Amino acid sequence: MKKSLFTLIFWNLCTVLFLTSCQKNYAPEFNITHINEMKSMGFNTTNIKRFKENYIVENDIIIDVSKIHGINLSKVTQTSKANLIPNQAITNQPIVNKLSISVGIDPSVSADWITAITNAIQIWNTIPNFKLNFFLGSNNNSDIQISYSNIPGDEIAAGIFSNSGNVGSAIYIDPLKSTIDAGHRQLIITHEIGHTIGFRHTDLVSESGQYFQIAGTYPSNNIWPNPDPVSIMNRMSNQTNLLGRAFSRFDRIAIRNTYPLDEIQVPFYRYKNVGKHLYSTSWSELTTGNLGWTYEWAEGYVFSVARAGMSNIHRYWLPSQNDYFYTTNYNELGSGKWGYQYQGIIGFAPTNQISGSVPLYQFYLPNHGHFYTTEYGEGPSNGYTFERVVFYVMSN
Numbered sequence: 368m369k370k371s372l373f374t375l376i377f378w379n380l381c382t383v384l385f386l387t388s389c390q391k392n393y394a395p396e397f398n399i400t401h402i403n404e405m406k407s408m409g410f411n412t413t414n415i416k417r418f419k420e421n422y423i424v425e426n427d428i429i430i431d432v433s434k435i436h437g438i439n440l441s442k443v444t445q446t447s448k449a450n451l452i453p454n455q456a457i458t459n460q461p462i463v464n465k466l467s468i469s470v471g472i473d474p475s476v477s478a479d480w481i482t483a484i485t486n487a488i489q490i491w492n493t494i495p496n497f498k499l500n501f502f503l504g505s506n507n508n509s510d511i512q513i514s515y516s517n518i519p520g521d522e523i524a525a526g527i528f529s530n531s532g533n534v535g536s537a538i539y540i541d542p543l544k545s546t547i548d549a550g551h552r553q554l555i556i557t558h559e560i561g562h563t564i565g566f567r568h569t570d571l572v573s574e575s576g577q578y579f580q581i582a583g584t585y586p587s588n589n590i591w592p593n594p595d596p597v598s599i600m601n602r603m604s605n606q607t608n609l610l611g612r613a614f615s616r617f618d619r620i621a622i623r624n625t626y627p628l629d630e631i632q633v634p635f636y637r638y639k640n641v642g643k644h645l646y647s648t649s650w651s652e653l654t655t656g657n658l659g660w661t662y663e664w665a666e667g668y669v670f671s672v673a674r675a676g677m678s679n680i681h682r683y684w685l686p687s688q689n690d691y692f693y694t695t696n697y698n699e700l701g702s703g704k705w706g707y708q709y710q711g712i713i714g715f716a717p718t719n720q721i722s723g724s725v726p727l728y729q730f731y732l733p734n735h736g737h738f739y740t741t742e743y744g745e746g747p748s749n750g751y752t753f754e755r756v757v758f759y760v761m762s763n
């Protein structure tokens with residue numbers, strides 16, 4: 368059927384009006400297609416700026432226009448791991464080969480910043496069971512190049528967001544804004560490295576109003592305006608206590624859950640419910656909290672596959688007390704005893720100390736039931752009586 372001239376004019380007019388209405392908030396140098404792509408990936412484009420041929424969103428995240436299709440980020444995911452780390456086969460042997468990422472520093476960068484970069488690399492490399500290993504490489508042939516550049520806006524540095532399965536290839540420092548202390552410099556570089564491997568800002572909700580959350584991060588009782596006030600990936604304007612700051616407890620969980628070296632290490636998630644405690648190896652069981660339980664943190668890591676020297680972790684539940692009990696010795700309670708119901712094997716753990724592991728202490732207090740912690744002092748200070756080391760967990 369032949370379209371009438373009126374219809375064509377009508378639709379063209381609508382298109383013009385539509386584009387105009389979308390574009391009215393952006394200066395002509397912004398490409399509306401790019402803006403919409405960034406929005407569709409959940410980036411907040413308020414105060415978006417152009418930087419060289421690219422964009423800066425959320426003050427310090429550089430979106431590489433040439434690789435914008437490679438960011439591979441949905442509106443609701445917190446990281447763009449993309450293909451940076453191929454999933455590895457589950458094996459019986461501990462995984463030891465890390466993926467090395469070189470960091471090159473332009474010769475013009477000052478000694479103060481080189482110290483900050485060196486310290487930031489060290490901070491990243493101290494995360495246990497972290498797949499990536501950063502090292503100082505040559506200036507012009509490294510995975511991440513760090514150099515000076517004037518950055519629009521107030522930020523002192525900005526990093527290219529991970530894309531196409533690669534780390535973001537550059538971090539820029541604005542030399543005109545660098546009159547800051549050593550702790551601040553170190554925090555900034557640690558933060559920008561986070562963007563280059565695909566971590567968003569912790570303290571930013573999407574334009575549809577939801578948090579971007581990684582399994583095991585911030586508890587449900589921490590709500591807007593900041594779910595994790597000490598996250599190193601909070602926007603720089605929301606950072607406090609700059610001196611010598613490292614990762615928050617939840618940053619470390621997020622990093623390990625996103626980039627595990629040995630993928631069979633799984634968090635031993637800890638929940639509380641008034642005086643009771645529950646531990647789970649499955650984030651989906653209670654996520655940030657459900658059925659009266661509130662998520663606290665990971666009380667170390669256990670294993671999803673048994674290796675030599677590891678035993679089954681059996682979980683039992685006493686409904687009358689809402690008490691959860693854990694043991695590696697099935698014969699203690701068998702298929703259920705004294706009211707305890709058998710809930711099955713929830714993972715595997717060494718029963719003797721191995722490299723990187725710490726004891727998990729079992730305590731008991733009548734009416735509160737069993738309590739498990741790697742911090743011995745937590746037991747007595749809450750009135751609990753020590754019973755035993757139940758097994759070992761990999762340290763946080």
Ligand SMILES: [Zn+2]
Binds near residue numbers: 602
């Ligand atoms: Zn940032």
